[in-house]
Amino acid sequence: xxxxxxxxxxxxxxxxxxxxxxxxxxxxxxxxxxxxxxxxxxxxxxxxxxxxxxxxxxxxxxxxxxxxxxxxxxxxxxxxxxxxxxxxxxxxxxxxxxxxxxxxxxxxxxxxxxxxxxxxxxxxxxxxxxxxxxxxxxxxxxxxxxxxxxxxxxxxxxxxxxxxxxxxxxxxxxxxxxxxxxxxxxxxxxxxxxxxxxxxxxxxxxxxxxxxxxxxxxxxxxxxxxxxxxxxxxxxxxxxxxxxxxxxxxxxxxxxxxxxxxxxxxxxxxxxxxxxxxxxxxxxxxxxxxxx
Numbered sequence: 001x002x003x004x005x006x007x008x009x010x011x012x013x014x015x016x017x018x019x020x021x022x023x024x025x026x027x028x029x030x031x032x033x034x035x036x037x038x039x040x041x042x043x044x045x046x047x048x049x050x051x052x053x054x055x056x057x058x059x060x061x062x063x064x065x066x067x068x069x070x071x072x073x074x075x076x077x078x079x080x081x082x083x084x085x086x087x088x089x090x091x092x093x094x095x096x097x098x099x100x101x102x103x104x105x106x107x108x109x110x111x112x113x114x115x116x117x118x119x120x121x122x123x124x125x126x127x128x129x130x131x132x133x134x135x136x137x138x139x140x141x142x143x144x145x146x147x148x149x150x151x152x153x154x155x156x157x158x159x160x161x162x163x164x165x166x167x168x169x170x171x172x173x174x175x176x177x178x179x180x181x182x183x184x185x186x187x188x189x190x191x192x193x194x195x196x197x198x199x200x201x202x203x204x205x206x207x208x209x210x211x212x213x214x215x216x217x218x219x220x221x222x223x224x225x226x227x228x229x230x231x232x233x234x235x236x237x238x239x240x241x242x243x244x245x246x247x248x249x250x251x252x253x254x255x256x257x258x259x260x261x262x263x264x265x266x267x268x269x270x271x272x273x274x275x276x277x278x279x280x281x282x283x284x285x286x287x288x289x290x291x292x
Contacts (some may be wrong), residue, residue, distance in 0.1 A: 036127050039076060040134055043099060047072040049082075049121050051141035052103055057146045058090070060237065066102040066145075070123075070138065077101060078275075081124040085137075089116040089147050092240075110147040111232075113240045114277040117142040141218040146274050149237075149244035182206060218243055222257035222264075224284040236280060240273050247273070259283070 052067035070082065076099070083094045089112040094152040097104040121138040126132065184193055184204035218239075226236040246253055247270035255276065257264045262283070268276050 008198045016177070026143070033132065037132065037134070040078065040125060040127075042194050043072045043074040043076050043078055043264045044123065044125070044134065044136045044138065047099060047123075050140050051140065052116070053143065055144050055146065057148060058107065058108060059148050059150055060110045060113055060241075063107050063109045065105045066092075066108050066143075068097065068106050069101070070097055070099045070101050070121075075100065078125060082138075083122045084118050085120045085122060086118045086145070087114075088112065090145055108145060111146075112229075112234055112277075113147050113149050113237050113274055114281070115274040116145050116147070118145065122272070124235055133284060149273060150243045151248065152241075152245055165237040171268060216246060217254040217256060218246070219256045221259070222262075222280045222283065223259040225285060227281060240248045240277060243268060243276075244270060244273055257283075 041160050049072055049161055050069045050071055052069070056064060056066055058064040068082070068084075070080065078099045080097060080099060081094055082097050084092045084106065086092070089110070091109045091111055095104060118140065120137060121141050123134060123138055124176070128266065182205070184206040186199075188206060194207050197203045199221075204276045220239050220243075226239065227234055243253055243255065245268050247268075252267050252269050255266050255268050257266065257280065266279075
């Protein structure tokens with residue numbers, strides 16, 4: 001409007017200088033807009049997000065860092081706002097990064113247990129005059145974020161016979177038979193110490209039990225309702241934390257998944273707990289799709 005006004009005033013006042021000045025400024029401004037829009041659009045079109053690591057692990061309710069870089073085949077450096085695209089299992093904030101710049105550290109917070117992927121990012125870029133803004137999507141090679149349950153070392157006494165409670169889990173099992181007495185491992189709970197023997201030899205000695213029969217079976221609700229969050233938390237995360245607690249003492253746990261018209265038994269180790277969450281999600285989608 002200002003440039004048009006200068007040109008218009010020059011015309012009605014027969015001011016040649018004002019007219020030409022308005023036309024020159026209009027041409028310069030139009031060239032700036034078109035050039036910026038074209039170069040920025042091409043730069044974003046040929047850009048991709050690069051992660052320093054293809055696999056990141058984080059514990060639920062804790063944060064970790066992820067190094068991110070945006071590169072483009074157009075050799076131009078542009079400052080952009082970047083928001084990563086991922087499932088609600090993790091949260092991340094919008095960050096300022098530079099295309100064709102160095103790696104930028106972004107913080108990730110583990111919210112739900114599971115194995116999720118970051119598939120790209122939403123970008124927003126403004127010109128230096130603040131007159132124009134372009135928003136777009138940049139795809140990346142998927143990087144996996146593994147959100148693991150917290151490692152909580154508890155006593156064996158916790159795992160007895162537990163009924164089917166509010167969270168929909170049942171534990172059944174018993175401690176294994178006494179196998180031998182060994183030197184105490186300080187990573188194991190104090191309840192495993194055999195105090196009488198420890199007093200006799202003047203050193204800490206613990207009870208080593210046989211694997212057979214020592215680990216409870218976990219009966220778990222695997223219907224879609226366990227995936228629905230309530231106050232930001234999902235029931236399935238409570239289930240998986242219980243399994244994780246048991247896995248501190250058991251190399252492999254038998255988990256019985258129960259849902260509508262579907263019962264399945266799986267053996268789960270501590271490292272594969274996030275995969276169990278992913279499996280339940282997929283099964284819930286399949287069962288929901290095939291049910292009338």
